[in-house]
Amino acid sequence: MSTKTTFKRIALVAVTALGFGTLSIVPTSAAITAASGTFTVAAATVDAPFGGTSSTAAGSLTYGYTAGATSDTVAITASITTNVTGATSTVALGAISSATNATAPLTSTNTVATVTPAAAGAVAGTHAVTLTANKAGKYVVTLTPDAAGIASGMAAKTITFTLAALYATTGDGLASGTASKSTVNAVAGTANTVTLTAVEQGTTARLITVTGDSTIASAAAGITIATGAKSATVQAGSSATTAALVVATPTVGTITVSIFDQAAAGIYSTTATSTVTITVNATAVNGVVVAANSTSLIGATTTEATTVDATAVTASAVASTAVAANITVVLKDANLTTNSTSFLTASISGPGTVGIVANRSDILGATGTNNVYGKNVTGATTANRIVNVYSDGTPGVATITISAGTTVIGVETVTFVGPAASYTVTQTRGVYAGTTAPSTPGTQSITVAVKDAAGNNVVNGTTVHASSATTAVATITASATTTSGVATFTVTGAAAGTSVITFGNTASSATLTTTTTITVGSATFASVTMTTDKNSYLPGERVTLTVTANSAAGTPVADGDYTLFSVAPTSSVALSAGTLPSASAITLKGGVATYTLNAPVTEGTFTISGKDALTAANTISLTGVVENAAATAAAQAATDAAQEATDAANAATDAANAAAEAADAATAAAQDAADAVAALSTQVAEMVDALKKQITALTNLVIKIQKKVKA
Numbered sequence: 278m279s280t281k282t283t284f285k286r287i288a289l290v291a292v293t294a295l296g297f298g299t300l301s302i303v304p305t306s307a308a309i310t311a312a313s314g315t316f317t318v319a320a321a322t323v324d325a326p327f328g329g330t331s332s333t334a335a336g337s338l339t340y341g342y343t344a345g346a347t348s349d350t351v352a353i354t355a356s357i358t359t360n361v362t363g364a365t366s367t368v369a370l371g372a373i374s375s376a377t378n379a380t381a382p383l384t385s386t387n388t389v390a391t392v393t394p395a396a397a398g399a400v401a402g403t404h405a406v407t408l409t410a411n412k413a414g415k416y417v418v419t420l421t422p423d424a425a426g427i428a429s430g431m432a433a434k435t436i437t438f439t440l441a442a443l444y445a446t447t448g449d450g451l452a453s454g455t456a457s458k459s460t461v462n463a464v465a466g467t468a469n470t471v472t473l474t475a476v477e478q479g480t481t482a483r484l485i486t487v488t489g490d491s492t493i494a495s496a497a498a499g500i501t502i503a504t505g506a507k508s509a510t511v512q513a514g515s516s517a518t519t520a521a522l523v524v525a526t527p528t529v530g531t532i533t534v535s536i537f538d539q540a541a542a543g544i545y546s547t548t549a550t551s552t553v554t555i556t557v558n559a560t561a562v563n564g565v566v567v568a569a570n571s572t573s574l575i576g577a578t579t580t581e582a583t584t585v586d587a588t589a590v591t592a593s594a595v596a597s598t599a600v601a602a603n604i605t606v607v608l609k610d611a612n613l614t615t616n617s618t619s620f621l622t623a624s625i626s627g628p629g630t631v632g633i634v635a636n637r638s639d640i641l642g643a644t645g646t647n648n649v650y651g652k653n654v655t656g657a658t659t660a661n662r663i664v665n666v667y668s669d670g671t672p673g674v675a676t677i678t679i680s681a682g683t684t685v686i687g688v689e690t691v692t693f694v695g696p697a698a699s700y701t702v703t704q705t706r707g708v709y710a711g712t713t714a715p716s717t718p719g720t721q722s723i724t725v726a727v728k729d730a731a732g733n734n735v736v737n738g739t740t741v742h743a744s745s746a747t748t749a750v751a752t753i754t755a756s757a758t759t760t761s762g763v764a765t766f767t768v769t770g771a772a773a774g775t776s777v778i779t780f781g782n783t784a785s786s787a788t789l790t791t792t793t794t795i796t797v798g799s800a801t802f803a804s805v806t807m808t809t810d811k812n813s814y815l816p817g818e819r820v821t822l823t824v825t826a827n828s829a830a831g832t833p834v835a836d837g838d839y840t841l842f843s844v845a846p847t848s849s850v851a852l853s854a855g856t857l858p859s860a861s862a863i864t865l866k867g868g869v870a871t872y873t874l875n876a877p878v879t880e881g882t883f884t885i886s887g888k889d890a891l892t893a894a895n896t897i898s899l900t901g902v903v904e905n906a907a908a909t910a911a912a913q914a915a916t917d918a919a920q921e922a923t924d925a926a927n928a929a930t931d932a933a934n935a936a937a938e939a940a941d942a943a944t945a946a947a948q949d950a951a952d953a954v955a956a957l958s959t960q961v962a963e964m965v966d967a968l969k970k971q972i973t974a975l976t977n978l979v980i981k982i983q984k985k986v987k988a
Contacts, residue, residue: 285822308345314429315341316422317830318406318436324456327413327551328517329538333975334408336436338370338420340399341377342429344394351392351426353381355406358435361414368418371405386518403767408438413551415439417458442483443536443551446521447472450563450612453505463526463557470494470523473534473553479516481539483510483550487524489532491555494521511536526557526653534969566619566681570609573664573679575602578639586689593736594628594693594729596670598641601629602691604664605637622680623664624653628693633661665692670943672729691724694736698781700791707867708798709751710835711770721768723793725780727759734762741766742784747776749762750797756784775828796833798868805841805889805897807858813902814876817853820901822860822872822885826865835870843894846887850877850903857885876903 317339325334342351354366369387373380379400381390394400408416416438422431444462445454448471455459463471477499485500485508487493492506497520502509509522524534535549574607576582577590579600592601603625609618628921632639633656635646642650647657652665664678674693679686700793703724709723724744727735741764742756750772757764768778781787810821826834826841845860855874863870877883886898 285380287588304644307981308346309349309351309425310343311428313341313343314422314426316420316426316431316434318420318434321435322437322439322457324439324441326456326474326476326517326519329480330474331409331837332413332440332517333410334438334440335907336406337403338406338434339375339403339424340392340422340426340431341408342426342431344378344397344448345395345402346397349394349425351391351429351431352423353390353404353426354421354423356419356421357408358415358419359415359417361412361416362411364410364412364414365429366408366416369407369409371407373402373404375401375403377401377890381852381924383534387436401688402544406436410440413440413442423670428793441551442476442478443485443534444474445471445553445555446474448555449561450559450610450614454462459552460554460556462562463559463563464557465472465529465559467527469526471555472521473518475500475511475536476515477511477516477518477520478538479514480584482513483511483539484537484545484976485511485522485534486537487532487534489555490528490530491525491532494523494525514693524555526555529557529559531556533700540777563614564616564618565610565612566608566616566684566686568684568686569717570611571681571686572607573689575604575689575691576600576637578882579603579759581605581637591689591692591694591733591736592666592668594670594672594695595666597668599667600637601668601693602663602666602668602689603637603820604679604687604689606662606664606679606686607764608662608686614680618659619681621656621661621664622654622682623677625666625675625677627675627690628669629671629675630667630669631663631677632664633657635661635662637665639665651781668693672731691734693730694733696726697735697739697741697782697789698730700730700741700789701726702791702793702892704793706836708796708835709768709770710800710832710837711772716978720771723753723766723768723778723795723924725757725764725766727762727764735759737761739764740931742781742787744779745776746779750774751775752793753778768795770835773828773832774796797971798832800828800837801833802826802834802839803829803830805891805892805895807846807897807899809899809901813904815905816874816876816878816880816903820852820855820876822857822865822873822874824870824872826868834865838862838864840890842897843890843960844888845883846897848877848883848885850879850881850883853878860890876901880904
């Protein structure tokens with residue numbers, strides 16, 4: 278079996294697995310003339326009425342290339358890349374037609390055509406592309422050339438097929454709709470209508486229904502309108518035969534018209550085969566500009582932006598008639614129809630001037646075809662759809678607003694950049710290599726970011742000058758121009774040492790300067806050391822290991838890759854994480870390389886050691902300690918606290934005993950006091966009794982005396 282046959286069979290197996298067309302790639306020779314290939318479709322979209330099962334729609338493909346020999350074949354494959362859910366569909370290529378110097382046999386499924394030249398020279402042909410499907414909807418067919426075709430300049434194409442059983446034909450802004458018109462605009466009015474097209478499916482009838490404030494006003498032969506005019510029946514006629522029906526649009530709102538296939542006699546499917554949505558507006562929208570459907574795209578200088586805005590458009594603030602930026606405007610209405618009757622208005626706030634012009638190459642003041650210029654201008658003709666922007670000598674951000682009447686189409690910005698006001702220098706190496714280095718240092722550079730007073734990148738092509746104070750150490754490119762605000766200079770090392778590099782806006786008497794000091798070092802190392810960021814670590818704590826390589830002069834070696842170890846360093850105790858330096862190349866910057874590790878999890882000392890790659894193979898080592906000092910201190914503090922708590926408890930016990938003894942003494946003293954009070958109370962009682970007796974005796978004596986006196 279030939280290789281070609283094998284590939285074709287593989288393709289057919291894939292076709293079966295996927296359920297619809299896939300392709301194979303047929304081997305070809307490499308003698309096809311480069312850039313000779315063409316690959317086009319007659320139309321990117323194809324609409325067709327859906328007449329029921331096995332409905333078809335046809336497009337076509339044309340190709341060409343220059344063959345160097347009869348073996349220069351190109352295989353073309355057709356496949357369905359977007360299918361309607363649940364649909365059974367196929368795609369097939371037709372036999373070659375309009376052939377030039379070629380035949381194109383098809384596979385059994387007609388999904389692959391292999392173009393074979395009859396002789397060396399120009400080859401061309403056309404194939405019909407036919408879709409067959411059992412459901413209405415949108416299908417995408419992809420046509421793909423093989424590797425040989427792509428190498429010749431061909432590129433895959435797609436055809437979008439739309440099959441519909443009902444679609445809009447006329448309406449507001451629509452004159453002759455086809456199967457893809459599932460939406461349409463209308464104008465409200467008692468006598469206003471839109472026209473739809475219904476498709477017969479041949480063996481069975483179809484039902485049309487109308488929802489919303491509408492009725493079926495009239496219909497062509499083959500469509501029977503039901504009482505009330507809210508539905509109609511499409512007869513079982515010839516498959517794909519079409520008939521028109523007119524739908525009334527009396528009031529503003531939305532009308533939905535649907536068509537259903539008959540499932541059985543008198544029974545229709547509950548799922549619409551196709552639907553048309555009618556949007557009824559108070560006034561016509563045809564020709565009325567809709568911002569959402571219109572575009573304004575800005576490009577730098579005279580370069581047209583075709584699909585998206587250019588990113589961050591900047592221009593020199595120096596006054597000039599040259600085009601700083603251009604804006605392409607496309608106006609469209611609600612029907613996505615291009616508007617060619619409305620005038621553009623362009624206004625600019627901030628610096629700059631705008632012009633509505635005929636050509637994006639028109640400089641400021643060019644007469645052109647009805648060109649107009651200013652800060653706020655309206656086009657002199659509806660044909661002009663380009664807005665150019667020009668510098669007026671003022672730096673800053675300009676905002677350009679594009680309108681059609683009162684409808685704002687887009688807002689664009691242009692930054693007019695002033696002269697260089699600041700330099701920011703970045704050294705790309707910690708230590709630059711001298712030309713005497715034993716290894717080639719490669720390109721060594723310094724970059725300078727240049728900005729204006731507002732912090733904007735200066736325009737491309739701004740020149741920055743440079744000089745080296747010590748050319749015996751290093752030289753630098755005399756000047757460089759900016760790209761995206763950055764100028765790049767090449768540094769050439771000559772000998773170890775340092776040199777001050779000065780950058781300026783002119784070669785001499787510069788008004789803007791800055792300096793940086795570069796270091797040039799040897800690319801031969803004479804010593805290697807390892808250090809850690811500290812001596813003591815907690816278990817598992819992060820460790821930063823630094824490897825340093827110095828020259829014989831004790832200065833850092835030049836940036837680059839070095840094999841520093843003949844025996845890679847290892848740790849005497851397993852590290853909890855991280856990778857130690859290897860015995861292979863290590864990248865150094867500024868003479869150092871750093872590694873992130875994690876200390877062992879067990880306490881104690883650990884040693885990291887290896888041997889350098891010098892002749893003596895010196896041992897390089899360091900020792901660290903893992904200790905949980907904080908935990909130890911915490912444990913001791915806990916012990917001390919416990920002892921103090923015990924002492925406090927003992928003291929509290931002693932105090933309690935003393936308090937008990939004092940309470941006993943107080944009780945005894947209280948008893949003594951009580952006894953003394955009782956005795957004293959008795960004595961007082963006796964004294965009071967005696968006193969009472971004396972008072973009584975005295976009273977009796979006074980009475981006797983009174984009696985004697987009266988007598």
